[in-house]
Amino acid sequence: MRSKSLAILATLLLLVFGTATLASAMNIRLNIVYGPKHPLAKGVFKNWAEQVKKVTDGRVKVTIFYASALAKITQVFDATVSGQIDAGLSCPTYAQDRFPLSGILDQPMVATSSAEANSAALWKLYEKYPAMQKEYEKVKVLWFYTNPAFQLHFTKRDVRNLEELKGAIVSAGGSAALQMLKALGANPEALPMPEVFLALQKGVVEGCFLPYPPLRPRRMTDILTTHTVGDFSATGFYVIMNQKKWNSISPTDQKAIMQVSGLAAAKMSGRDFDQAQERDVAWMKKKGDKFFVLDPTERAKWMARVKPLRDAWVKDLEAKGLPAQAVLDDALKMLNK
16 A cells, blocks of 8 residues: 555656656747748758757757747847847848858859758858857857759740840849849849749749749749759858857757757758759759750859959958958868869
8 A cells, every 4th residue: 555655656746847847948939931831941940849859858949930920030140149039040141241251152153053062061161160150159050051052044035155144134132143143244133032923924024043942932933934054152041049048058958959950950951942942843844944054164154254253252351351262262162163
C-alpha cells in the first residue's frame, strides 16, 4: 500500500514539475515576411522552429508570426535590437549603408543559379570577415540565405545577346538592379513586386528582372514566354535575434540551436528555393516557354558591361576601410567563378 502511495506521489510530482518546465520554456517570437502557405514558411521556418524545440528538449520554443505581423521587413533590424521582436527576417538590400559587405551577391554576375550555393557562400563569408560581422554587432545572427540568381523574363521578346536586349523596357527593384540593366542597354523601370504583373499585362514593360520562384505564384508565368539565363545577381536575407534574449539562453542550448542554424539553416533555405525553382522551370518548359542561356563568349560581353559597377562598389568600400576586394574574390572562388 505504501509503495503504491509513493508511486502515485511520484507521478503527481512529475506532472507538476513537467508542467512547470513546459510553462517556463523560453518563447522566441519570430517575425517573418512570408505568409503561412509560402514554401519557405513551411519548409524552412516551421521546420527550424521544430528543430529548435527538439534539440533543446523543449526548453526553447519558437512562435512564428507570419506576414510581418509584428514588424515590417524594413523595420526588423531596429525592432530586433530594441526587443520589440525577439527574432526576425530581413534583407541587407533595404539598408545598404548599414550592411555594405552583406550585399556582395547583389553585385553583378557574382551569384549562381543555385540558392543553396549562394546561401552557403554568404554564411561562410560572414564567418570569415570580422568587418562583415561588425555590421550585425547589435544582434545575434542565426543564419543567412539567398534566392536563386535573378534572370531576365519577357512577354514576347527573344533576348540571346546584348543587341536584342537594347532598348527593352524591363521592370526592376532596387538601385543595383536598375544600374545593372541600364549598363546592359535596357530601359529599366523601377516597380515594386505587386505592380509587375499588371505592368506586364498592360504592356507598360516588356519584361522583368527576377529570380524564378516568384513568377508562378504571382501569375507572371501567364504572360511571360521567354527567359534569358545569365545569373545576374541574388538577394541576400538575414535571420537575427535580440542579443539580450540570446544571452538569456543557456550555453548548452545556444550551442544546440546553432547546430541547426548557421550553415545548416543556410543550406536548408537555399535548397527550398532551388526545389521551387526546379519545379517551376520544368512546368514553364512544359507549357512551351523558351530559355536562352548565355554562352561563355556572349556572357563575357555582358560581364564587360557591368564590371565597372562591381569595380566602383569595391573602390567605394575600400576607401572606407572595408575589405571589399577580398570578400569579392572569396565569393567568386566559393562559387567557382
